[in-house]
Every structure is written in structure tokens, then in C-alpha cells.
């Protein structure tokens with residue numbers, strides 16, 4: 001299993017890591033939220049830039065990013081632009097999506113960058129190379145907010161991310177019944193046995209909460225928890241997550 005380091009945080013070292021999202025819309029509020037989140041000592045902080053008002057203005061994005069990085073110090077930053085069709089806040093075309101992600105990468109504004117799998121392959125490959133040239137880790141992602149794909153399809157997507165050169169492969173699905181939760185966990189287990197890179201997987205909503213707590217048993221290296229506002233349905237507070245992980249001794 002490849003170990004992936006985000007600053008001093010090692011993914012897949014046997015203990016699950018916790019990431020907390022920042023979803024504020026203005027720079028001042030983002031910094032405030034960052035300070036509150038930092039006090040809870042998560043392993044990773046995710047900045048959901050699709051929530052930033054004026055994110056399409058490069059100067060606005062750069063200024064906020066520099067301010068946030070300074071606030072975070074050594075805490076690893078995962079920067080994510082989640083498009084509307086994957087459950088995010090803003091609908092943009094592929095070109096705009098790549099422009100935003102490129103800006104973050106070229107200016108080295110982050111420790112890791114989220115790259116959605118479902119964009120044109122050429123562009124995805126170019127971004128991955130660019131990120132690696134700048135020493136930035138790539139967490140590739142796929143989100144299904146309506147349903148849970150088959151275990152073959154989940155495995156296929158994770159495999160494709162690995163093939164494209166992702167450092168970490170991530171998938172979030174929406175379960176409709178308990179069998180869907182098992183499907184996500186089973187595909188995670190298979191991928192963890194075979195793919196050799198850290199995985200982040202979860203089923204969303206109330207039904208999926210068990211995967212946010214026990215995902216590590218099946219091979220998920222990181223779980224998303226909240227300090228304040230959630231960025232996806234079913235996220236637990238960081239305090240509840242810590243307690244649950246401690247009870248499971250994972």
C-alpha cells in the first residue's frame with residue numbers, strides 16, 4: 001500500500017484521519033471558520049471553494065487562499081471545487097473548472113487538490129501532471145448524490161482514478177437501503193485489497209453514517225466530520241467521530 005503524506009499527516013498508516021470542511025462564503029468568515037476548525041485539531045482541513053463568493057475572480061480566490069494558508073500553518077489543506085452536478089454549489093463548464101483548479105495548483109495554494117473524475121480525460125491528466133510538478137497531491141473524486149452504483153462500477157471508478165495517477169481515490173454515494181451501504185463497503189474492501197493507493201469512501205445520509213464511522217475497517221483512510229456546518233449529508237461532528245473511532249479502537 002502506497003503511503004501518501006499530506007505535510008506530516010500520513011494516509012493509510014493504519015489509523016483513520018479526519019478532515020473538516022470549510023464552507024464559508026467570504027474571506028473574513030473563512031478565516032474565522034478556519035480558526036474555529038483548527039481549535040478542534042483535525043488532521044486535514046478541506047476548503048470548499050465552490051462556496052466562496054466570487055470564486056471565478058482569480059484575484060479574489062488567490063487572496064483568500066493565501067490568507068487561509070497562512071492561518072493554517074502546517075495543517076494540510078485540501079482544496080476542492082465541487083461542481084453542481086457532483087453535489088457542489090456552482091455549475092461551471094469543464095474549461096472554467098480546469099481554469100479554477102489550475103490557478104490553485106500553479107500558485108501552489110494548497111497541499112492537496114480534489115480533481116473530479118468525470119471531466120474530459122485529457123484535461124484531467126494535464127491537471128494531475130501539473131499538480132505533481134508543483135508538489136501537490138491529487139485526491140480524485142466521484143460523487144453520486146442520487147443512488148449507489150453497483151460494486152463493479154464503484155471499483156471501476158476507483159481503479160480508473162488509480163490508473164490516471166491519482167494519489168488518493170475517493171467516492172461518495174447515496175444509499176437507498178442497507179444493501180447499498182454494504183455495496184459501498186464491499187467495493188471499498190475489494191479496492192483496498194487490490195489497488196494499492198489510499199481510498200476515501202463513504203455512503204452519505206443517515207443510512208450511510210455507519211460508513212463514516214467504520215469505513216476504516218474496510219479500507220477507507222479518511223472520514224469527513226464537521227465543526228459547525230456540514231458539506232454533505234450524514235457527516236457527524238468531529239467530537240462524535242473521535243468518540244466513535246476510539247470506541248472501535250481504529
Ligand SMILES: O=C1C[C@@](O)(C(=O)O)C[C@@H](O)[C@@H]1O
Pocket residue numbers: 021046048080082114141143170172202204224231232233235
Ligand atoms: O468528497 C467529499 C466528501 C463529502 O462529499 C462527504 O460526503 O463527506 C464532503 C465533501 O466536502 C468532500 O469533498
